[in-house]
Amino acid sequence: MKIEMTCIICPVGCNLEIETENKKIIKIKGNTCPRGEKYAQTEITNPVRTLTTTIRCSNGEILPVRTDNPIPKELIFKCMDIINNVVCILPISAGDIIIENILNTGSNIIASKEME
Amino acid sequence: MDNFDIVIIGGGPAGMAAAITAHQEGIENLLIIERDDSLGGILRQCIHNGFGLHKFKEELTGPEYALKYEKKVKELNIPYILNTMVTDISEDKTITATSSERGIFQIKAKSIILAMGCRERAKGALNIAGSRPAGIYSAGTAQKFVNMKGYLPGKDIVILGSGDIGLIMARRMTLEGAKVHAVCEIMPYSGGLARNIQQCLKDFDIPLKLSHTVIEIHGKERVEGVTIAKVDEKRNPIPETKEYIPCDTLLLSVGLIPENELSKGAGIKLSNATSGAVVDQKRQTSVEGIFACGNVLHVHDLVDYVSDEGEIAGKSAAEYVLNSKTRNESLIKIETDGKIRYTVPQYITEKENTKIYFRVDNIYNNKKIILRSNSNIKTFKKQKLLPGEMETITVPLEFLDAESIYIGLEDL
Ligand SMILES: Cc1cc2nc3c(=O)[nH]c(=O)nc-3n(C[C@H](O)[C@H](O)[C@H](O)COP(=O)(O)OP(=O)(O)OC[C@H]3O[C@@H](n4cnc5c(N)ncnc54)[C@H](O)[C@@H]3O)c2cc1C
Ligand code: SF4
Numbered sequence: 010m011k012i013e014m015t016c017i018i019c020p021v022g023c024n025l026e027i028e029t030e031n032k033k034i035i036k037i038k039g040n041t042c043p044r045g046e047k048y049a050q051t052e053i054t055n056p057v058r059t060l061t062t063t064i065r066c067s068n069g070e071i072l073p074v075r076t077d078n079p080i081p082k083e084l085i086f087k088c089m090d091i092i093n094n095v096v097c098i099l100p101i102s103a104g105d106i107i108i109e110n111i112l113n114t115g116s117n118i119i120a121s122k123e124m125e
Numbered sequence: 126m127d128n129f130d131i132v133i134i135g136g137g138p139a140g141m142a143a144a145i146t147a148h149q150e151g152i153e154n155l156l157i158i159e160r161d162d163s164l165g166g167i168l169r170q171c172i173h174n175g176f177g178l179h180k181f182k183e184e185l186t187g188p189e190y191a192l193k194y195e196k197k198v199k200e201l202n203i204p205y206i207l208n209t210m211v212t213d214i215s216e217d218k219t220i221t222a223t224s225s226e227r228g229i230f231q232i233k234a235k236s237i238i239l240a241m242g243c244r245e246r247a248k249g250a251l252n253i254a255g256s257r258p259a260g261i262y263s264a265g266t267a268q269k270f271v272n273m274k275g276y277l278p279g280k281d282i283v284i285l286g287s288g289d290i291g292l293i294m295a296r297r298m299t300l301e302g303a304k305v306h307a308v309c310e311i312m313p314y315s316g317g318l319a320r321n322i323q324q325c326l327k328d329f330d331i332p333l334k335l336s337h338t339v340i341e342i343h344g345k346e347r348v349e350g351v352t353i354a355k356v357d358e359k360r361n362p363i364p365e366t367k368e369y370i371p372c373d374t375l376l377l378s379v380g381l382i383p384e385n386e387l388s389k390g391a392g393i394k395l396s397n398a399t400s401g402a403v404v405d406q407k408r409q410t411s412v413e414g415i416f417a418c419g420n421v422l423h424v425h426d427l428v429d430y431v432s433d434e435g436e437i438a439g440k441s442a443a444e445y446v447l448n449s450k451t452r453n454e455s456l457i458k459i460e461t462d463g464k465i466r467y468t469v470p471q472y473i474t475e476k477e478n479t480k481i482y483f484r485v486d487n488i489y490n491n492k493k494i495i496l497r498s499n500s501n502i503k504t505f506k507k508q509k510l511l512p513g514e515m516e517t518i519t520v521p522l523e524f525l526d527a528e529s530i531y532i533g534l535e536d537l
Binding site for chain 2: 018058061073082085086103
């Protein structure tokens with residue numbers, strides 16, 4: 010099967026032309042670095058994304074958070090539901106885990122800012 | 126009046142990088158003035174990842190990137206004042222500022238670094254029919270609402286303009302439960318990064334309508350809908366293609382411009398192409414001892430380059446103060462063909478390693494960038510050049526034995 014996609018690993022955004030057989034890449038064109046091929050393979054078998062959003066804190070303020078590892082794309086909205094129902098207790102430092110192993114993805118929701 | 130060696134106006138990534146570098150170069154009597162209640166600048170509201178790939182080799186969010194610099198500023202005990210707005214600077218480097226604590230006050234600096242960032246183009250500048258009901262926001266204002274106040278400005282959204290901030294906000298509002306019905310872009314191509322078109326629009330099936338614009342806004346008190354239409358090559362709307370989209374919110378993401386009211390007051394020469402100051406390789410403006418860096422100089426798409434530029438300005442300002450160095454007036458002009466919309470710096474005053482940043486005016490495929498001075502020629506192959514992406518080239522030293530250097534594009 011022939012597929013075209015944009016590599017989203019870095020701002021260059023290479024346009025990848027891929028040929029696959031049984032979800033395995035047999036030919037790839039357009040990637041200017043090896044990370045492109047790795048991205049394409051994951052995108053074909055199990056697309057993942059880094060999620061960035063915010064969490065409400067105990068004092069009413071808004072804390073920016075992110076996943077420490079990319080999560081399966083199809084779980085993004087489920088994760089949002091969980092995150093939007095959590096209140097974060099302050100103080101917090103950047104990198105602190107706020108939700109551990111969200112939806113068994115092996116990925117944690119971590120703070121990307123300090124807040125007192 | 127208080128006296129400082131260097132005063133930095135703006136505590137965003139450009140100002141912080143400039144201050145840190147000036148301090149490392151030996152300047153301790155310096156001050157950052159920031160009008161907001163915290164350092165960090167616009168990065169505080171850019172909660173998405175994608176910052177710092179060049180400088181830190183990792184993908185940080187905006188707040189994480191800012192924190193790295195904020196920590197350094199505090200570690201070095203660099204003085205800064207918050208909630209303080211600079212209202213005027215004069216050619217003799219007197220700075221007038223105001224804060225609720227101190228009222229209006231003046232300070233004097235040997236050198237000033239301008240790092241005030243940019244602002245979004247106003248909606249008033251757009252020519253769309255209809256009144257101006259509530260529910261029209263700039264994408265950056267919406268970003269601030271959602272990411273810093275936790276408040277979603279609307280449920281049914283149309284976005285005009287496909288720059289990165291618009292794309293990022295399309296995803297952000299979708300994640301928070303809004304429906305983004307369309308992103309309209311008047312040009313036949315998007316000004317945003319390809320990766321953002323994928324991960325912010327395609328991932329969520331949000332339609333990107335190229336060569337489309339909003340021609341009318343409906344609603345009296347609140348936006349009730351917009352009429353969009355396709356445009357022809359001259360960007361005139363084609364009436365037969367009109368389409369009504371019900372929505373309660375219109376986001377405008379129609380570009381950024383450097384914030385240069387203060388620079389004008391100081392008599393600094395500005396460039397029509399960048400709307401920022403005209404500078405040499407040290408980022409020194411036409412007024413000796415006043416330097417500029419970051420988005421106030423020209424709009425950057427990568428914060429990494431903003432920090433680099435802050436470092437250059439910080440180093441140059443320190444050099445100026447420590448060596449009481451006056452400007453070398455022998456200029457090497459940088460000339461371009463029309464395809465290159467602008468360069469920063471615009472001229473070079475000394476033979477030193479110089480990196481030139483520039484933008485093209487259109488999409489170009491399979492070109493070579495030509496760099497020429499006297500009989501020296503160097504070419505750089507480029508598969509693709511986009512107006513939305515800043516390019517850089519480094520000028521070899523031997524090219525600087527000339528009165529001017531030329532940068533242009535030619536077919537491969
Ligand atoms: C709404 C918006 C969203 C953006 N999103 C992205 C993005 O997603 N990714 C990306 O790479 N880039 C983004 N950018 C570009 C981003 O701004 C730059 O990469 C970078 O943050 C610019 O740094 P800076 O220090 O030059 O300006 P800023 O970060 O804007 O900092 C300027 C600082 O100066 C202060 N200031 C201004 N005037 C005065 C005054 N008179 N007195 C005192 N203080 C003053 C401001 O309060 C501000 O803190 C965005 C820009 C805007 C406007
Ligand atoms: S292939 Fe490499 S260079 Fe191209 S976008 Fe992906 S990571 Fe970036």
